[in-house]
Amino acid sequence: MDHKNEYIPKLAEILQIKEEVGGDRAIKTFRMKFIDGNNFSHLCGQCAMLSVFGKGEAMISISSSPDVKDYLQFSILKMGRVTTALHSLSPGDVIGIRGPYGNGFPIEAWKNKNLIFIGGGIGLAPIWSVLQTTLGREKDYGKFTLFYGARSSRDIVFKEELEEIKDKIPVHLSIDVEEPDWKEFVGFVPTNLMEKKPSPNNAIAITCGPPIMIKFVIKNLQDLGFKDEQIYTTVENKMKCGIGKCGRCNIGLHYVCQDGPVYSWAELKELPQEY
Amino acid sequence: MEKILQKKSLPKWIEKCASYHIYAPVKKDALWHYNIIDKPADVQLDHPNTVISPKKLIFPLREVFFEYQTDDEDKIEIKEKTPKDAPSVVFGIRPCDARALTLTDKVFQGDFADPYYLKRREMTTLVGLTCNTPPGHNCFCLSVDGSPNSKEGFDILMTDMDDRYHVQFLNKKGQKLMEKAKDLFKTPTEKDRKAAENIWKEAEKKIERQIKNIKTIPQKLKGMFESPLWDQESLHCIRCGICTYLCPTCHCFDINDEVLSSSPSKGKRVRTWDTCQFPDFTMHSSGHNPRGDSASRLRQRIMHKFQYFVTKYKNYQCTGCGRCITKCPVGIDIIDVLEKVRDYGS
Amino acid sequence: MVNLEELKKDAKRILQDKKVKYVIGYRRGVDGYEAIPAFFKAPEECDDLVWDPTCIHNLVRFLRDEKVRKDREKEPDKRPVAIIAKGCDTRAINVLLQEQYISREDVFILGISCEETGVIDGKKLRKKIQGKKIKQIDFNGKDGFSVITEEGKTEVAAKDVMAQRCIECISNYPIDHDIFFGEKKKREPENPFDSLDSLQSMPNEKRWAFWKEHLEKCIRCYACRSVCPMCYCDECVVDTISFAVFADTPAEEKANKIKWLEKSPVSSENFVYHLVRAMHLAGRCIDCGECERVCPVDIPLRHLNKFLEKKAKELFDYQAGFDPEAPALISSFKEEDPEDFIR
Numbered sequence: 012m013d014h015k016n017e018y019i020p021k022l023a024e025i026l027q028i029k030e031e032v033g034g035d036r037a038i039k040t041f042r043m044k045f046i047d048g049n050n051f052s053h054l055c056g057q058c059a060m061l062s063v064f065g066k067g068e069a070m071i072s073i074s075s076s077p078d079v080k081d082y083l084q085f086s087i088l089k090m091g092r093v094t095t096a097l098h099s100l101s102p103g104d105v106i107g108i109r110g111p112y113g114n115g116f117p118i119e120a121w122k123n124k125n126l127i128f129i130g131g132g133i134g135l136a137p138i139w140s141v142l143q144t145t146l147g148r149e150k151d152y153g154k155f156t157l158f159y160g161a162r163s164s165r166d167i168v169f170k171e172e173l174e175e176i177k178d179k180i181p182v183h184l185s186i187d188v189e190e191p192d193w194k195e196f197v198g199f200v201p202t203n204l205m206e207k208k209p210s211p212n213n214a215i216a217i218t219c220g221p222p223i224m225i226k227f228v229i230k231n232l233q234d235l236g237f238k239d240e241q242i243y244t245t246v247e248n249k250m251k252c253g254i255g256k257c258g259r260c261n262i263g264l265h266y267v268c269q270d271g272p273v274y275s276w277a278e279l280k281e282l283p284q285e286y
Numbered sequence: 287m288e289k290i291l292q293k294k295s296l297p298k299w300i301e302k303c304a305s306y307h308i309y310a311p312v313k314k315d316a317l318w319h320y321n322i323i324d325k326p327a328d329v330q331l332d333h334p335n336t337v338i339s340p341k342k343l344i345f346p347l348r349e350v351f352f353e354y355q356t357d358d359e360d361k362i363e364i365k366e367k368t369p370k371d372a373p374s375v376v377f378g379i380r381p382c383d384a385r386a387l388t389l390t391d392k393v394f395q396g397d398f399a400d401p402y403y404l405k406r407r408e409m410t411t412l413v414g415l416t417c418n419t420p421p422g423h424n425c426f427c428l429s430v431d432g433s434p435n436s437k438e439g440f441d442i443l444m445t446d447m448d449d450r451y452h453v454q455f456l457n458k459k460g461q462k463l464m465e466k467a468k469d470l471f472k473t474p475t476e477k478d479r480k481a482a483e484n485i486w487k488e489a490e491k492k493i494e495r496q497i498k499n500i501k502t503i504p505q506k507l508k509g510m511f512e513s514p515l516w517d518q519e520s521l522h523c524i525r526c527g528i529c530t531y532l533c534p535t536c537h538c539f540d541i542n543d544e545v546l547s548s549s550p551s552k553g554k555r556v557r558t559w560d561t562c563q564f565p566d567f568t569m570h571s572s573g574h575n576p577r578g579d580s581a582s583r584l585r586q587r588i589m590h591k592f593q594y595f596v597t598k599y600k601n602y603q604c605t606g607c608g609r610c611i612t613k614c615p616v617g618i619d620i621i622d623v624l625e626k627v628r629d630y631g632s
Numbered sequence: 633m634v635n636l637e638e639l640k641k642d643a644k645r646i647l648q649d650k651k652v653k654y655v656i657g658y659r660r661g662v663d664g665y666e667a668i669p670a671f672f673k674a675p676e677e678c679d680d681l682v683w684d685p686t687c688i689h690n691l692v693r694f695l696r697d698e699k700v701r702k703d704r705e706k707e708p709d710k711r712p713v714a715i716i717a718k719g720c721d722t723r724a725i726n727v728l729l730q731e732q733y734i735s736r737e738d739v740f741i742l743g744i745s746c747e748e749t750g751v752i753d754g755k756k757l758r759k760k761i762q763g764k765k766i767k768q769i770d771f772n773g774k775d776g777f778s779v780i781t782e783e784g785k786t787e788v789a790a791k792d793v794m795a796q797r798c799i800e801c802i803s804n805y806p807i808d809h810d811i812f813f814g815e816k817k818k819r820e821p822e823n824p825f826d827s828l829d830s831l832q833s834m835p836n837e838k839r840w841a842f843w844k845e846h847l848e849k850c851i852r853c854y855a856c857r858s859v860c861p862m863c864y865c866d867e868c869v870v871d872t873i874s875f876a877v878f879a880d881t882p883a884e885e886k887a888n889k890i891k892w893l894e895k896s897p898v899s900s901e902n903f904v905y906h907l908v909r910a911m912h913l914a915g916r917c918i919d920c921g922e923c924e925r926v927c928p929v930d931i932p933l934r935h936l937n938k939f940l941e942k943k944a945k946e947l948f949d950y951q952a953g954f955d956p957e958a959p960a961l962i963s964s965f966k967e968e969d970p971e972d973f974i975r
Contacts, residue, residue, distance in 0.1 A: 091571030
């Protein structure tokens, strides 16, 4: 009996690399395409395992929309062995990709609702796909709002894309500490959220960012009247196989690589709080 | 199908199975290990349980997934390394270890079936030996829905009856082996059958250790995530990997790329056993470690085996082989911990 | 003779007087073959304290956990921790003091003499009395142990069941103590390097084959490293992921960390792991024998360390753990040190 070997990555070529943030907490956005031309179709929120042969693999959220067929987009923060290797690559280089893995945001169930996106730092990337997709089908949804904050103006990702989006939907930016030319909110994202007080009526909140930010965003959303089923997030965990076998991302009954990474707070609070 | 095989005919049967690779427990110094057998006479079925379960023959300690090579033009070539066709037979497996394989089967099958594990599983015929006496001094298979005579997971199950074996051929795979040496096998007489049944009955009585009321434990565990019991019981854990590496039901693994510095343009992606008991198992690149202390890791081991797995697969992820108890350097006894869980708060 | 009741009384007293945070000692094992390390926090818990020939563990290992716990606290409780220590164990404490890993005020040593015997190798005992359940086991003078099983009392000769490291022991009573139990009766081993002699008499090819066969069995469970009191490095050479990683550790540092060996439990990597670990213990290992006792696949690990122990004695007249004030072997240089290898 022949089984498809899910551990073998497919080769993909890097089309374009854009430096979003330089220096210490470097972030680069990669656009890739499979060498044999057969892209997979994915759901918003799903991730893929990127392979740098000789270094290892890393599970990264696909930040391009499934409606985009020409490439897959990943925004990667330089953190360890594999991500540093990815950052040293150039367009034309070949890596491996396998996936897509995990579950997606239930965007069908959100039709006609108001969508509030809350991102922090690199956390904008995992929710960028769902933001782009729903915005691309804006007639199906209610009002859009985006809250996004970073440590400093330098650490903001998707700077050009955010400029474009500002014309379409309200974008509430923030940075942690004052800067001379910064005219928008200064402070943490959860605080900015409480300032602007988005309404929970017929709304879904989607958040991603550093664990501590997610914790306070969820608390503040609850204070604003959002029910647990209205709050969505995507969880990060150390992963190796990506297919629910190696045990590394196991939390309670779930493997985050398969049953996650997308969770509503109603679901996530039922899991053991060890992530 | 039941048959009788004279003990002196065992080497002849094995000889007839020469087209298979034969594995059996072999004694080296004071320890028993599953090893490949060159001479049929070397198969001795009078062993206590091996240190490392036969899981290592289906799910090896090290498995190469693929080899890759980069040429001068930076083109990458991947060569898959699925197990070669090598039909094998493993003799002398204890019921707890075979039952454990049916549990690891559930993990490696399903969505994204694991071709490496499954290929070996399909190629391997499992021949068991019932435990007329407990092969270890910490056996507790009866408490976890197992038995010293359990057929689960086997293709063939043998029972030692002094001068002969009672042999059960449980499926087509097992029957293929019988057909290799049909004349060696006789139909059991009524006396044979009664003798075997008696051995099986007596075998169950000999299992000393047990966990009473184990059925209450999964539900009890649900409310014990924050319990101080985990801290208490893990104080003297030294964070080695013995309990989980020797466990026949454990399946955690690591994947790493291996490159020789003398040949940097090629390498291998390799799977190795890993354990949730190592401190760095859940550590993120950022240094954040969700299970950074012994207590949370002991809790994970117990919860995974006796609550999460039970909810998901309706089986305890434990077959009572007792290896973790026997080999723990500091005497952490899983039966003791489970009893404390069961009685907690009462 | 060590008086267990006195030991319990003193343990209770120091807990009652709040002189120590807790007592690290032993309690009875499940089937009586090996005691279990235990932490006694309340005086009444000390009723479960045992001292018998099954108390083989080196409890100094747990001083490491105590230090890690203290380092994490903002205002740690500065009281010492009491520890039951045999002769070999006190040498381990001395090495930790010598390396300034802990200070003398951190430990309250309940030193126990093994008097004229040592402790028992559980595997040897199990074979000797065919695995019968042990009700009680006691020291019985110079040459024996009395074992009470369900079948009655039996005497077992020390030489049949004593741990090999005890047979070669050069420190059968505590070097240092806060309270001393038993008598300071020195036991001279017949041959302190007995284990080594048979190996060293082998020709090189046979010795290589011996080690290759044993190290191939290694499954890299790291029990040997985990149980060793001297393996306290936060960042061990074998880990591909360093423990010493923080939120602000630069990515390049993590990316460039040298991988000394692969995780694969194959011959080449196993050799590197064990030989490097032995080298890192040269001049530090006090031969408590724990590494060999805990190995699930019976690798004769003591031999590796014993060889270096012999070298330390021959080349530098140095024995680890006897003097906490003395400079450590690897980090000091004396004028009379051999120089014949310098060309």
